[in-house]
Structure formats: C-alpha cells, structure tokens
Amino acid sequence: MNSNSQSAKPPDTYSQRLADILGTTIALATLIVPLFIISHFSSPDVQHHQEFLTYYLARGRK
Template sequence: MNSNSQSANTPDTYSQRLADIVGTAIALVTLTLPVFIISHYSSPNVQNYQQNLTYHLTRSQK
C-alpha cells in the first residue's frame, strides 16, 4: 500500500467550506430575521388598552 497516495474518500474542501458558509448564513438569518421583523412591526408607543369600568348608580325615587 502506497502511503502517499490520496484516499478515494477525500472530501472536497471547497464545497465543504461553501456548505459551512451557506449553513452559517442560513442559521444567522433564521435566528435574526424574526427579531428584526417583530421590532419593525411593533409600535414604539405601547399603550395599555384596559378600559376603566365606571358604574353610574342612580337612586330610585319612592
């Protein structure tokens, strides 16, 4: 067996590196895009929309 011959299973380093870069880019977009979308569409002036319930009671005349 010749020790300086290349193996048949030598990975293509360019395609492996490209796959790593593309995978990292997809992961970053997946993690950051929802945060940017939520911050873009959320209002900076968040108001409390709870209504104060007031009851006006009148006395009946007898």
C-alpha cells in the first residue's frame, strides 16, 4: 500500500470548521460571562476605605 495515496473520502471540512467556531464560542463565553456576571452583581457603593475595628480584650485578674 502506498503511503502517499489519499483516502477515497476527502476530509469533512464543514464539520471541522463548525467545530472550530463552536470551540471558539465556548472559549470566549467562558472568559466573558463570568466578568459580566461579576460586574452586574457587584455593589456600586464600594467604599474606598475600610474602618478599622478595634477589639478590647478584658484582662483577667490574678
């Protein structure tokens, strides 16, 4: 059998192209959808400074 001969059935370029488009769409959705969800549900009232909380511990007498 000659290794240089082509198969009788040519490769299905339509399904390969469809798979490439579908894979690209899934990859972009995986990157974009979480960013959209985070930006949509994040609070618009973000405080730029945090208040420091001080806790006083009671000392026991010996």
